[in-house]
Amino acid sequence: MCVIETSPVVETRRLLLRAPSPQDIPAIARLANDEDISRMTLRMPYPYGANDAEAFVVAVAAQDPAKANTFLIEHEALGPVGVIGLFEDADPAPEAGYWIGRPYWGRGFATEALEGALLWTGRRWRKRALVSGHFADNPASGRVLEKAGFLYTGEVRKQFSKARGEPVETRRMVWLA
Template identity: 75%
Template sequence: MCVIETSPVIETRRLTLRAPRPQDASRIARLANDIEIARMTLRMPHPFTQGHAEDFVLQVASQNPARANTFVIEHEDHGPVGVIGMFEDRDPMPETGYWIGREYWGRGYATEALEGALVWASRKWKRRALVAGHFADNPASGRVLEKAGFLYTGETRRGFSSARGGLTDTRRMVWLA
């Protein structure tokens, strides 16, 4: 019998990945209300309000953990610094995505969180592969994915970015456990 963790916690050297809590909403709203973050995602609107953050926390709480897991990325000294998620979508394998608050860019938090999430996904969530994508004009995200072991598939997809209000090219990558 497979037991599904309903609220997993992932520990890395500097970070804890955990379910978002209602008290995280104001911090999430403050960090996510940055056009430079929102424009590098498909779904995140800009401006990103307190109401969006509260809706996000509620939506995550209602996820089916067999199909999706979303975590606040919490730093031991700074508190929440971003979000990472893994979810089943239109691809045959789950997809992962993440964002880090701008004031925390360049510190390796995205890579560390992604590596921790991948270990959890393979050991506890029992996934053997994940896909990801990054916008063609966001090579920094591509480097994070490469450091975590993702490889380019050669596929580029056009997708609608809510914050950009238009289509953008997404370079697709895959990770194999």
């Protein structure tokens, strides 16, 4: 029998992955209100304000933990640095998506958070495969996925970016446990 955690917490060397809470709304809004972040995601609008962050926190609280888990990425000394989510979509395997606030780019937080989420996915969520992707004009995200063990599938999809207001070529990747 698989036990579903309703508010899982994942600890890595420097990070804590946990459910976002109402007190995180200002930090989420501040970090996410960056066009260079939102335009590299499918679902984030730009500009991104406190109302968007509040709606995000409410939506995460309403997720079915058997089908989706979204974590605030919190650094032990710096506080919130980004978000990572795992969710079932139209693909046969669940999808992983993430973003890191600009002040924290280049520090390995995305890779560390993704590796922690993948470990949790296999052990607690009992998933043996995940898919993800990155926009063709965001090779840095592809490097994060590669470091975490994702492989390119060769598929390129046009996927709609809310912040860009248009479809964007997305290079698809897969991770197998």
